[in-house]
Amino acid sequence: MNDRTMKAVLFDRYGAPEVLYVGRVPRPEPAPGEVLVRVCAFSVNGGETAARAGRVRLLTGRRFPQRIGLDFTGEVAELGAGAAGVAVGDRVWGVLGRTSGFGSAAEYVTVPAGRLGRVPDSLDLVDAAALPVATTAVTALRDKAALRPGERLLVRGAAGGVGNAAVQLGQAYGAEVTALARAANLDFVRALGAHRAVDHRAVRPAELGRFDVVVDTVGTDLRTFRGLLRPAGRMVTIAFDSARPVASLGYIAASAIHGHGRVRFFSGNPVREHFDDLARHVVEGRLRPAVDTVFPLEETAAAHRALEAGGVRGKYVVRVDQSLG
Template sequence: MNEMRAALYDRYGPPEVLYEGRVPVPDVNPGEVLVRVRAISVNGGELAGRAGKVRLVTGRRFPQRTGIDFVGEIAEVGASVTGVREGERVWGVLGRMTSGSAAEYVTVRPRQIAPAPGNLTPVEAISLPAGGTTSITALRDKARLRPGERLLVRGASGGVGSVAVQLGKAFGAHVTALAGPNNLDFVRGLGADEVFDHRTTGPSELGSFDVIMDTAGTEHPAFRRLLAPGGRMVAIAFDMANPLPSIAYLLASALHGSRRVRFFSGNPRHELFAELTRYAENGDVRPVVDTVHPLASIAAAHRALEAGGVRGKHIIEIA
């Protein structure tokens, strides 16, 4: 076995630039494990990468790969790796600014994986890693959300927001959610106490909040004004239409004023994935799968996520 199937693109552009091709199976270094990938999810950052919106980072060498998270089984263990075994089901992510999990195999270091939930199939499980690790970091570590506090989740039906609503309730918060008109009942089903249509409900109609988790990346000043004294806002996205002013605002607001905005880019490790596994096995978070696509339909999956109105995650199943 020298080659494997993988999602590739030879130029930046719309979803149609993606195709299923063949690349060499990666070699396993002594400190790595080889994972046979069963499923991945499609994330917003991958859309920006494929479209060329971060080409200063991704460069101009092609073909390029896509995909950052994965669920699968360990197929080979490097000579110096201990504590894991072949055949063990794991989930995890590739390293920061690394892509390529949309393939039959990936190599990673043990700190980038943890045992996957035993009560979920690979397709169910892969709906959780990106949103789950991001939400734990945002709500627990960055915002320090406390029981009884009022939490607002923007983009509550998406891959991150749908898990944030569930974790907010697990942490004991009163959760208000913003979502599209077709997803209001879906978000209520996740446990939100109040749900509003973001198209018809403006920030001035929402009241005040102790914590705001923003997955939309727009109107940061307007939502920041909703923070109660001592309130905290965590942003995981910026305005892709006006990236420089948006990023500048986030950086400035992280340093000045009484209602600071925390902005971060996730790079989770073993301990965070292990914690998410416990939440999933305890039933605190449940899978949020929108649509399952084969690897050959990677372009359709990207197109569907760009169209909006998503309920959870678009999944790529690697047959």
């Protein structure tokens, strides 16, 4: 077999998780400033399931086969010319950039050296794969919302990948954290540090009270949850309603002009500084990985199916290389 190829998860048409399969593609070569990473594991994210289903095909287009995978952990295998800050053999984590698209669901991935960070020695690489998206929670709470000790924080989607990190970090930053999750996950989010855990299907939003900061990972009903903000409150969302993308994004944009409490929307685009922050939070005990289930690469479709079924506690992780850990 040609050793310049590798396994990767692909799909040839939009559809249900069953469209995913493991095929072979050319192994990438690191360009100047890039790093070739041998992938240990990656996690499954909502944006990927939406892309695979064709709900954002205006962005993803109609060229096939397409790839999946946004984040990853692994080991540096090769350095491109001029790549600095990491060395061959380093244990690293990263997230592909906005312009790179998907593609970490593979045996190897190339990424600019500045978009990688070193995984703390205390973490197994499989467990660590649950945390790269936690950089989004750090950015949301610290940079976008400027959360302060003593403030009231509402986390919507608190049991998910970004949500569980927001609960942990909100508590560590000194906020009073209310976590919205399914009934079956309430004990889980309490164990993460939530001061109040609420079944989102049993309580109307208006009954929750008022908050200084709302972190939304769901993307629907933004107007309703924006209405829970106190004066000078801040709302951050990392999602939009994929069933009504134009209207959803339009509302987010209009919130900066009409009424109080702008809805700040962003997608994670972390660089080394963010991963250094992430590692520091882990080492200081503020943040720990939450892995629901680990799937082998050949069962990536099952991981997508499980995420779409709802009820995840933390992250579904897919292990690519059994020899790394």
